[in-house]
Structures are given as C-alpha cells and as structure tokens.
Amino acid sequence: MGLFDFLFGASGKIKNLEAQLRVRPTPQLYLQLADAYKESGNMQKAAQILKLGVSRFPSAPEISRRQAEAEKVERENEKRRLTDKIQTHPNPILYARLAELYKADAEIEKTIQICQAGIKAFPKYGGTYLVLGQIYIEKQKWDEALSQLEKSVELDKYNYMALKLLAQVYMQVGRPADAARKLEDILYFAPGDEAILELLKKAREAAGVPTAAPADQSQISREAAISGGRRAVDGTSPNRKTIMVGRLADQKAGTATSMRDKALNDGIASLRGVEGVHGAILVDQFGLVVAANLDATIDEGLAGALITNVYRTASGNSVKLGVGNFEEGVIEGESGNVHIVQFGDMILAVFAATNVKMGLLEKTIRDFSMAVQERH
C-alpha cells in the first residue's frame, strides 16, 4: 500500500460508500461501510452504521447478526464503566441502567441482584422498580410484577413504560377497569398515542365501560387541574424551580457531586441564561427528570413525560423519514418552540420563545454537550 492510499484510502472508501448508500441503500453497502469505519478505527461509527442498517433492513440476517455482536461489545464496556461509577459516585440511574444491560443479556439473577441493591440504596427512584417489574413480567410472576410496577408508578406518575406495563399486568390479573385508568393517565401526556388508544379500547371493552368515553378524565389530569387551580387561587408567582442532578446521591451517601453532574447542572443553568429561554430539562431513558430549571408553573414530571414521549415518537420514525438516526428535533408552536437533543443516554429539552436567537441557543447547547462529553 502506497503512502497516498494509507492516508486517503480509508476516508475515500468511506465517502464513496456513503454516496452509494444515499442513492440506493442495500444491506451489503451498510456492512461494507461499517467495515470501512472499523478499519479506520472508528468503532463507534461502525456500530452506528450497523444499527442504521438494521433499522432499514430488519429482515437481513447478516447485518442483524453483526449488529447484535457490536451491541454485545458495547454493553460489556458500558457495564464496566457503570460498575466503576457506582463505586465512586453512586446514583439511582446508574443502578437502573446497569440492571437494564444485564437484562438485555438475559442475566436474570444478576439483574435482580442489581435492582435490589439499587432499591436498597435509593428507595425513592422509580426506574429500578420498573426494571424489576419487567423481569417479573418475563417470568410471568404477575403478583410480584404488580407490586414493583405499582411502586414505580407511585414514585413517578408520568412514567409511560411503567404505566403501560402496569395496565398490561392489570389485564392479566383480571382488573381491566384499573388497566383502563392507567392507560387514560398515559393519554394525558401522550395524547393520540395509537398503541395506548388500542389497549384502552380493549381494557374498556373487558371492563364493560363505553369505549367512546373521553380519555382525558384520568387521575393525572384531575390532579393537574386541581394543582393548577390551587396555584391560581394562591396567586403563586411563576418563580423558577431547579432540580439538581446528584442531589439524591449526595443526600444518601454524603458524597460530592461528580464533575459530570456539575457540568449537567451548569449547562442547564447556562441555557436558562439565554434570552428567550423559558426552561431546560434533562430526562433519562426512563423519562425521569435528571436536572431541570423551569418556571414554577411547569410541572417538571409532566414536562419530562411529554418530552420523552415526543422523543420516542420522533426517534422511532427518523429512519423512515429518511434522516437516519435521531440527533435533534425542533418543534415550533404558535407561542414557543421546544428543542430536543439526544444527549448520550439522556434527552435534553429546551423551551424557548419564538423570537429566541437560534444561533446563540444552538451554540449554548453545543457547548453544553461538549462540556458533558469532556467529563464523561
């Protein structure tokens, strides 16, 4: 191989394959491109390409096999990183994420063990109960699943997955009316969700409730109405409300926040400093709020649930819309915008006025992202 080939061969090959993929994508081209990235030493990009290939061609066996292998390697690396971090800066999200990884590898006993350790250390975090509930569903231990999922929902009333699974378990144990109530709760923050509407129809039929009953009479919507009314009566001013990441861990273990947690808190605060920004919120993969800086009039739990739902909808459809894997979305409404950005394994949402300086906001988000990555 000549010097020119050594220097430019890999990048030229990648560019050529990317151009071919844009015109006429095939499973074989995705495999070749992943291999080219692998050869150039960019393992992360190779894994991304395989993931994209599988989402485009879910029935192509070779690309599915290769992607599963790449994911397994990624999971093992992530398990090591999380285990180390739990030792130094424990927080409940780390336990839930680690348990999820063991669950993905079908290491059930290890998953249960990690969930139990997480619950013991951080009993007020709903995500760990959710993972445990999923395990019991897989084992068809309905009573145990019910107890874990009810606890998860009690701690986080806006958790889409926990509410959905709880409704499904209620159906399994012959409590369709309870299932319908939980599904109605989901529709409050995921209006028009077709999968939930379908489940709700079945639950109402089983419970003997008219299927055309309004879906917006859930417990959550009643509570929101009461809370909104109380605020109006009290005349409470829309003060700023801040949730700091690492707070739970600090209270429990008395440890200092990590550099990364500090970067998250600082980043959220800096976004709030941009003129026209009404608030920023960072949620984890379970829809739980990690850090937030919002007006007091905004319920951070509801905002987190809405954002997670929007993210799920947008990212689930991004490949079908021809843009590849989701990176960023901007929803523009008549009286404001929401910027949603993939932030590693979290989702960042920024609420802004229509006249916000987009360039400045995007730069602040980019700076925030880089600061977090540097401290990862």
Add this chain to the structure above:
Amino acid sequence: MRAILTQLNKVQGVRGSMVINRDGIVVAGEFADDVNEQGIGAVASSLLTALDGAVKRINLGRMTRFVLTGNENKAVIVDTGPALLFVLLQRDTNMGLVNVEIRDAAKQVVEQAKM
C-alpha cells in the same frame, strides 16, 4: 403542486419535497433519490398528529413546524393547514436561507389547496 416542489428542490441543500394531505396520502412528490414516498407520507402525518397533541399540552398553541435532524439528513414538516409540506435536506444545509424558500412554498401550497 408539482411546480411548487420543483421550484423548491432547486434550492441549495434540498434533496426532495412532497405535499401530503392530513390523512397521510401523497398529493405530489419530487425526490432526487429513491425514497418510499407513501411510507414517508404516512409517517409524517401520524408524527405531526402526535406532536401537535404534546405541543398543546405544553401550552405552545397549535404546532406549525417540526425540524428533524438525523445523522444522515434533515427533514422539515410544515403544517400549512389544509396539507403538510415535507422537505428533505442535506444535513449541513444553511437553514437561514432555506427557511425563506420553505415558507414561500408553504404559502403557495395553501393557495393551491384553496383552488
């Protein structure tokens, strides 16, 4: 409709565009590459319905536009009222310039839909 899309597709960075009715059915489409127009139409329509509900819940009024950036391309879905305008763009497109053209095209789509 096709003339509006042909004009829009001449703008630097635009890879294709289409007009979809509110039920997700393609009215007209013009793309440089081989894409599944019907699939995109159905997905764009259901996505906009879901996002509109969420936007109203956050008290941002009616949803007007959604800009989606992926690791390959960028997409803009504009709710023109009677129809949706879908525009597929290169990922690194200068949005400042394209926004003006997309807004003009959306206005023309509204005019055409009235006829």
